[in-house]
């Protein structure tokens with residue numbers, strides 16, 4: 017979800033894969049497979065009369081499968097195009113447990129869109145509830161195709177679901193809604209609690225930055241706010257973001273660029289140059305612009321235009337994931353990353369109003385998130401399920417939307433270190449070489465060179 021804003025998982029993945037390639041990668045290929053397969057999926061699981069279908073893409077990896085009875089890992093893809101099954105820590109687990117790995121693409125994203133034109137009207141079947149049903153139908157379809165392969169009927173392999181971020185929430189919710197279809201779930205940085213005014217995000221950014229870096233970031237925010245009032249054209253140009261007409265979009269873009277580094281366990285990339293600039297009395301706004309251009313725009317490949325509401329309105333965009341995730345934000349989960357009342361890192365102009373205006377401007381009147389209903393439906397942190405493992409990274413601004421405490425049958429772990437970000441348990445830390453064969457990839461996440469271990473669960477799994 018949400019680059020912090022628009023794409024959680026896709027960015028992380030692209031970023032870590034790039035770093036892995038840089039580091040020589042260790043075990044070679046970035047993907048276990050990219051061979052596309054297709055199934056016919058029902059468009060509306062909640063209508064008894066609408067029988068329309070669409071093509072849903074999926075991937076399967078059977079090299080490690082202890083056939084015919086071995087477990088199946090259902091790795092859930094979330095809010096981005098899903099081009100294959102990534103070769104990360106899950107591959108190590110699959111080998112260890114003799115598991116098959118299967119991954120369907122989330123409806124609407126990538127090549128699994130039921131519609132060519134993503135008008136608000138056509139987006140009405142985009143929701144976590146429909147997506148969960150897709151997973152259930154896929155699970156049955158795949159089990160049957162496996163049974164046909166082995167000439168058997170009515171057999172059930174043990175299925176285990178796994179996801180990170182929004183798909184981490186889907187992983188927990190799948191176990192909640194379809195407990196008979198899965199024996200357990202891993203919700204890595206799973207945002208199971210929808211939050212309307214998500215001020216804790218910015219607060220965590222400040223905490224993860226630490227006092228010195230936070231102070232510089234706040235000073236930059238103040239300077240940019242001033243320059244926007246006096247000469248918005250040149251300050252936007254400095255960041256190669258003159259296309260962003262709306263000041264709010266521009267400020268959100270700037271806030272996200274910094275937040276992303278903490279989210280993905282790479283704090284030094286923003287803090288080191290800024291603290292250095294401060295110490296040597298260089299122009300702070302220019303130093304920040306350099307970071308944004310080199311790191312966010314170039315290395316992470318986030319174009320400023322993806323923050324442009326005019327671009328988000330496009331119903332046939334080149335890359336649909338920003339528009340699609342914003343629709344989910346605006347209709348279901350909110351996570352409005354607004355500035356807290358005091359001591360915010362981001363500009364105070366990024367407020368609830370900005371988000372509501374964006375939702376109305378981009379999708380039209382009447383599209384707004386009913387967070388209360390979302391949490392009523394799933395239970396939020398009071399989710400009444402079992403056999404769900406929840407993991408958080410200590411520096412990840414999203415962890416406050418995860419389940420805070422262990423409870424019966426649902427252990428929660430916190431990986432603590434200076435660069436433990438989003439989905440760290442599966443993906444490792446980008447600041448250290450990414451070695452998936454490590455027993456625990458998060459051990460490559462370090463605090464002054466000392467590997468940190470995860471906290472023990474407060475309760476063991478029943």
Ligand SMILES: *[C@@H]1O[C@H](CO)[C@@H](O)[C@H](O)[C@H]1NC(C)=O
Pocket residue numbers: 167
């Ligand atoms: C599949 O099962 C049927 C019925 O038990 C049997 O007749 C057939 O020979 C089996 N085919 C294979 C390829 O095992």
Ligand SMILES: *[C@@H]1O[C@H](CO)[C@@H](O)[C@H](O)[C@H]1NC(C)=O
Pocket residue numbers: 212213367368369
């Ligand atoms: C969110 O914050 C706005 C003001 O920023 C306030 O008006 C609104 O009541 C808050 N909503 C919730 C659900 O907390």
Ligand SMILES: *[C@@H]1O[C@H](CO)[C@@H](O)[C@H](O)[C@H]1NC(C)=O
Pocket residue numbers: 334
């Ligand atoms: C979309 O892709 C086409 C072809 O690659 C390119 O010419 C065009 O500029 C892109 N549009 C945007 C808004 O990025």
Ligand SMILES: CC(=O)N[C@H]1CO[C@H](CO)[C@@H](O)[C@@H]1O
Pocket residue numbers: 408415416417418419420421422428429430471474
């Ligand atoms: C078990 C555990 O350490 N859980 C942590 C998960 O993250 C939250 C922060 O949102 C902590 O409060 C919990 O302690």
